[in-house]
Amino acid sequence: MGKKAKVYLGRSVRAKARKKQARVATGRLSKKEICDPALKQLWVPKQRAAAQLERLGLAYDANKCLSRDTPNNTESQLIQYYEQQVSNLQQVPRQPKHLSQSEKLYMSNIVKKYGTDFQRAFRDRKLNYLQWTETQLAKKYAKWLQENNAAEEIEK
Structure with missing residues (x-):
């Protein structure tokens, strides 16, 4: 088998294609x-x-x-x-963020082992696998405590 020959489109076909592209490029959004x-x-x-x-x-x-x-x-x-x-527009009040079930379990495991010593919890690579910083751990702990207290009050 030999080489396939290129199809010659001719000047008119190429010129039409260029003109069409130029019309598209002008920015008509009709x-x-x-x-x-x-x-x-x-x-x-x-x-x-x-x-x-x-x-x-x-x-x-x-x-x-x-x-x-x-x-x-x-x-x-x-x-x-x-x-x-x-x-x-009226300002719609934002819903407060809450911890997911997995985050609650994660925090409960950290609190069981370290209590409120977030510096040690921060360094524990196995338990702190999400690699939360000390500040993040403290904030999540505060939310976790708040949600646990709210859940205990509802149960009573």
Whole structure:
């Protein structure tokens, strides 16, 4: 068997492929779906992405945005909409973190052997296989005590 011959595509096919890639690289986002409702309402599909974002007051190219000679355009409909959304949000209280079952067992084993001597517990490589530091051990111990006391109060 001989060598396989290369298929000659011709100049026209290559030129068409280059043109197609150039069109994709210009940044037209007409075929992509925009999920954000505020942005979707203000978006004009036939306009280039860079022009769209500039009109909306957003940065398409961060280097151009940070240069000194361009004015800082902070007042746009989109930015006002998002500032309003942020002001409407209420702070949701965070749930306190709790120890998992494996962490409770881990702490109980450490407390049985060392009590509150976290410096010695820190150096025990077999028992402290998670390699918690002395500070981490102290914090986990405080949480472990708090959860154990809460569990004992519920049982009574």
